[in-house]
Amino acid sequence: MSKTNLVRFIQNIFPISDSKAKQIADKYVQKSIPKNDFILTEGHICSASHVIESGFLRGFIYDVDGNDVTISFYSKDTSAYDIFSFFKQVRSTENIQALTDCETWYMSYETMQESFHAIPEFREFGRLNLINNYGALKERMLSMIQETAEQRYVNLINSNPEILQIAPLKNIASYLGITDSSLSRIRKEFAKK
Amino acid sequence: MSKTNLVRFIQNIFPISDSKAKQIADKYVQKSIPKNDFILTEGHICSASHVIESGFLRGFIYDVDGNDVTISFYSKDTSAYDIFSFFKQVRSTENIQALTDCETWYMSYETMQESFHAIPEFREFGRLNLINNYGALKERMLSMIQETAEQRYVNLINSNPEILQIAPLKNIASYLGITDSSLSRIRKEFAKK
DNA sequence: TTCACTTCTTGCCATTTGGCAAGCATTCCA
DNA sequence: TGGAATGCTTGCCAAATGGCAAGAAGTGAA
Numbered sequence: 001m002s003k004t005n006l007v008r009f010i011q012n013i014f015p016i017s018d019s020k021a022k023q024i025a026d027k028y029v030q031k032s033i034p035k036n037d038f039i040l041t042e043g044h045i046c047s048a049s050h051v052i053e054s055g056f057l058r059g060f061i062y063d064v065d066g067n068d069v070t071i072s073f074y075s076k077d078t079s080a081y082d083i084f085s086f087f088k089q090v091r092s093t094e095n096i097q098a099l100t101d102c103e104t105w106y107m108s109y110e111t112m113q114e115s116f117h118a119i120p121e122f123r124e125f126g127r128l129n130l131i132n133n134y135g136a137l138k139e140r141m142l143s144m145i146q147e148t149a150e151q152r153y154v155n156l157i158n159s160n161p162e163i164l165q166i167a168p169l170k171n172i173a174s175y176l177g178i179t180d181s182s183l184s185r186i187r188k189e190f191a192k193k
Numbered sequence: 194m195s196k197t198n199l200v201r202f203i204q205n206i207f208p209i210s211d212s213k214a215k216q217i218a219d220k221y222v223q224k225s226i227p228k229n230d231f232i233l234t235e236g237h238i239c240s241a242s243h244v245i246e247s248g249f250l251r252g253f254i255y256d257v258d259g260n261d262v263t264i265s266f267y268s269k270d271t272s273a274y275d276i277f278s279f280f281k282q283v284r285s286t287e288n289i290q291a292l293t294d295c296e297t298w299y300m301s302y303e304t305m306q307e308s309f310h311a312i313p314e315f316r317e318f319g320r321l322n323l324i325n326n327y328g329a330l331k332e333r334m335l336s337m338i339q340e341t342a343e344q345r346y347v348n349l350i351n352s353n354p355e356i357l358q359i360a361p362l363k364n365i366a367s368y369l370g371i372t373d374s375s376l377s378r379i380r381k382e383f384a385k386k
Numbered sequence: 387t388t389c390a391c392t393t394c395t396t397g398c399c400a401t402t403t404g405g406c407a408a409g410c411a412t413t414c415c416a
Numbered sequence: 417t418g419g420a421a422t423g424c425t426t427g428c429c430a431a432a433t434g435g436c437a438a439g440a441a442g443t444g445a446a
Contacts, residue, residue, distance in 0.1 A: 084331065180395095372405080
């Protein structure tokens with residue numbers, strides 16, 4: 001499979017020459033993930049970062065009452081992994097499962113460490129990627145503080161409409177911080193408008 | 194003023210030799226910040242990262258309705274700055290203000306870039322610091338999704354009791370994602386227990 | 387095809403939180 | 417020191433959300 005999208009993904013985060021971007025892209029390995037397969041389960045160290053070529057994955061944890069709580073959705077041109085577990089090489093509390101068949105490009109922790117060392121531009125790419133992820137997480141936390149559930153739902157419609165067609169309602173509800181009953185009602189109200 | 198705490202702060206994030214830690218600490222410059230002074234105002238690029246030796250600061254934004262929303266509290270042995278604005282050198286939407294007189298160690302963006310380049314251990318320290326901040330933010334977002342306002346309040350009592358004595362109730366309330374009236378009631382209920 | 391399972395909706399009611407305003411105490415200045 | 421501003425509490429009621437359960441519709445597997 002062509003690494004065109006992967007190269008574009010890299011250059012989108014850190015604008016560098018095609019040749020440098022290709023050199024980085026070469027470190028990634030293709031992988032097919034069948035629907036419902038896990039790329040990470042809780043209690044394990046996250047060993048690889050997956051850049052998604054196609055398909056959707058879902059990250060979730062089990063809360064103290066055993067409820068499945070969706071932490072994040074991963075779609076095309078995002079990286080699916082537990083950042084904290086991966087970079088600190090500690091056990092993850094998170095599960096990441098394919099919602100659909102997926103094609104990804106992955107890189108192991110070891111390869112990433114070596115590549116950080118060998119390719120300064122990759123180091124910078126990695127740093128910017130981290131910062132972008134931090135910024136996105138902060139945005140999301142602010143929306144949890146400031147916005148109503150309905151506003152968060154509308155944001156999700158606008159930013160990631162496909163996921164609403166793919167993930168079951170209860171997953172979307174827990175991602176938004178509400179119950180599936182409430183989301184069902186919000187959706188009904190929103191449809192009226 | 195002695196850089197003992199600063200050196201310990203560095204080694205706590207990334208265990209390295211005293212001499213390396215001191216070499217990094219040397220890049221930080223002392224600064225006194227009087228109560229109510231701002232170290233960052235919205236619309237400006239965050240130009241420095243402040244490691245707090247003593248005192249408390251508060252980060253906040255104004256939401257669409259002009260309400261003051263507290264994003265974070267900064268206390269001893271944390272860094273006060275807008276990570277995204279600082280590392281990407283873009284305008285911040287955030288304000289950071291001293292809640293009390295503060296003593297800090299700061300480093301400018303330029304010095305940090307030079308030091309990243311010159312000291313590989315500092316680079317690694319910076320990366321770990323970013324990852325720790327990411328992890329803390331993720332924890333906080335999860336608590337917004339999973340926990341009740343009262344649980345979040347109790348968490349704050351346990352993790353940062355001093356801030357409850359220093360920051361006004363409405364700041365703490367918006368930090369927890371609720372109104373000051375609600376927090377006042379939650380506090381009353383909690384006191385009964 | 388059938389049967390179990392999942393998904394989604396909805397009704398009922400409880401709980402949590404918000405919005406607003408009044409009242410009181412404290413603090414901060416001029 | 418007087419007056420304004422700020423901070424906190426509380427009463428009243430509305431709005432948002434949760435918990436639970438029932439039922440309809442869709443899905444998947446033997």
